[in-house]
Amino acid sequence: MVVTGTLREAGVLGHAEMTVIPGGGDAESLRARLRASAPEATGILSFGFAGALADGLGIGDWVVGTRVTGGTEAECDPRWRAALLARLPKAQSGPIFADGRLITDVAAKREAGARHGALGVDMESHIGAAVAAEHGLPFGIARCISDEVSRALPPAIAVAMRPDGSVDGRAMALSLATRPGQFADFGRAIRGFLRAMACLREGAQRLALPATLRPDG
Numbered sequence: 001m002v003v004t005g006t007l008r009e010a011g012v013l014g015h016a017e018m019t020v021i022p023g024g025g026d027a028e029s030l031r032a033r034l035r036a037s038a039p040e041a042t043g044i045l046s047f048g049f050a051g052a053l054a055d056g057l058g059i060g061d062w063v064v065g066t067r068v069t070g071g072t073e074a075e076c077d078p079r080w081r082a083a084l085l086a087r088l089p090k091a092q093s094g095p096i097f098a099d100g101r102l103i104t105d106v107a108a109k110r111e112a113g114a115r116h117g118a119l120g121v122d123m124e125s126h127i128g129a130a131v132a133a134e135h136g137l138p139f140g141i142a143r144c145i146s147d148e149v150s151r152a153l154p155p156a157i158a159v160a161m162r163p164d165g166s167v168d169g170r171a172m173a174l175s176l177a178t179r180p181g182q183f184a185d186f187g188r189a190i191r192g193f194l195r196a197m198a199c200l201r202e203g204a205q206r207l208a209l210p211a212t213l214r215p216d217g
Contacts, residue, residue, distance in 0.1 A: 001018070001019045001020075001021065001034065001037055001038070001041040001043070001044050001045070002018050002019070002020045002021070002044075002045045002046075002047050003020075003021050003022075003023060003030065003034065003044060003045070003046050003047070003124045003125075003127070003128040004020060004021070004022045004023065004046075004047055004048040004124065004165070005022060005023050005024070005025070005048050005049060005122065005123055005124055005161070005165065006022055006024070006048070006049075006161055006165045006166070006167070007022050007164070007165040007166050007167075008167070008197065009022065009047070009048035009049060009165075009200065010022045010048075010165065012197075012200050012201045012204040013047070013204055019037050019040075019041065021033050021034060021037065022164070022165030023123060023124040023127070023165065024161055024162060024163040024164050024165035024166075025100075025102070025123060025161050025163060026163040027100050027127060029163065030124065030127050031127050031130070031131060034127065034128065034131040035131055035134070035135075038131055038132075038134070038135040038137065039135070041135070041137055042137070042138075043077070043080065043132065043137045043138040043139065043140070044128045044129075044131060044132040044137055044138075044139050044140075045080070045128075045139075045140045045141070045142065046065070046068075046096075046098075046122065046124055046125040046128045046129075046139075046140070046141040046142070046143065047141075047142050047143070047204075047207075048122065048124075048143060048144070048200065049122065049143065049144055049145075049146035049193075049196060049200065050063060050096065050120035050121060050122045050143035050144065050145055050146065051102075051103060051109060051120060051121045051122070051145070051146065051147045051149075051153075052109070052119070052120055052145045052147065052148050052149040053097060053103075053109050053110070053112055053113030053116075053118050053119060053120055053121050053149055054094075054113050054118075054119050054120075054149060055149060055150070057092065057119060057120070057145050057148065057149070058145065058148060059145055059146060059147070059148060059192045059195050059196050059199075060144065060145065060195055060196055060198070060199035061090075061091075061092065061144070061145045061199075062088045062090065062091035062092070062142065062143070062144055062145070062199075062203060063091060063092050063093070063094065063096065063119045063120045063141070063142075063143050063144075063145065064076075064081055064084045064085050064088060064091045064092070064093045064140075064141065064142055065081070065093075065094070065095065065096040065125065065140065065141025065142075065143070066081065066093055066094055066095055067095050067096075068095070068096050068097075068098055068125045068126055068129045068139075068141065069095050069096070069097055069098075069116045069117075069118060070097045070098050070099035070112075070116065070118075070126055071098055071099035071100055071126030071127070071130075072126045072127075072129050072130045072133075074126075074129035074130070074132075074133055074139065076129075076139055076140050076141055077138035077139055077140055079138070080138050080139070080140035081093065081140060083140075084140055084142050084207070087206045087207050088142065088203060088206060088207070091142070092119060094117075094118070094119040095116060095117055095118040095119065096118055096119065096120050096121070096122060096125050096141050096143065097112050097113070097116045097118035097120070097121045098121060098122050098123060098124065098125040098126040098127075099126060100123055100126070100127075101123065102123060102153070102158055103121050104152055104153035104154075104155075104157070104158055105152055106149070106150060106151065106152050109121070109149045110149060113149065120143055120145060122143055125141050125143075142203065142207065144196055144199050144200045144203055145196065146192060146193050146196035147189065147192055147193075148192075151185075151188070151189075151192075152185070153185075153189055154175075154182035154185040154186045154189060155175050155179055155182055156171075156172045156175035156176050156179075156182060156186050157172075157186065157189050158175075159171040159172060159174075159175050160172050
């Protein structure tokens with residue numbers, strides 16, 4: 001079972017042995033859907049984009065989690081971590097921070113990274129880890145950096161995700177219309193996401209054999 005943030009992230013995965021569940025920023029709905037599917041799962045993988053919380057991570061770089069911190073505290077399964085690193089050999093390995101928030105401000109990113117010793121941040125890993133622990137399932141994290149720690153995300157990005165994981169174009173347009181000063185940052189952020197999406201697709205192809213991540217694999 002794979003947990004992502006958006007439908008676009010989920011869309012790069014299509015293997016028949018994967019159940020992919022986008023969070024859409026709706027924590028309770030995500031938790032309920034993961035719990036409903038957990039009895040049939042062999043494990044839970046948190047996959048998709050992450051914001052960098054440390055210098056040296058650029059757009060398109062991969063982070064394989066050693067643990068998740070923030071909304072819950074949990075270690076990633078060591079065999080899954082090794083399997084992920086074998087398929088993503090250039091990835092950095094370290095903690096991921098997740099508590100459901102989208103962290104957009106540079107100072108807040110740096111503070112979270114320093115406080116928790118985390119390399120990246122996403123909005124779903126803490127829920128995936130908690131459900132995995134409830135059901136005795138292995139848990140892993142493979143996340144592709146979509147925004148650097150030194151760059152803030154504009155307000156239009158913060159309102160871009162609907163609860164079903166789709167993009168809310170109307171909300172983005174309204175944000176841009178009411179705060180036109182963010183156009184340059186918005187354009188830069190979109191270009192970054194497009195670059196990260198290409199890297200996410202490539203990474204998904206490298207992770208296309210889920211049998212390697214089974215407890216007996």
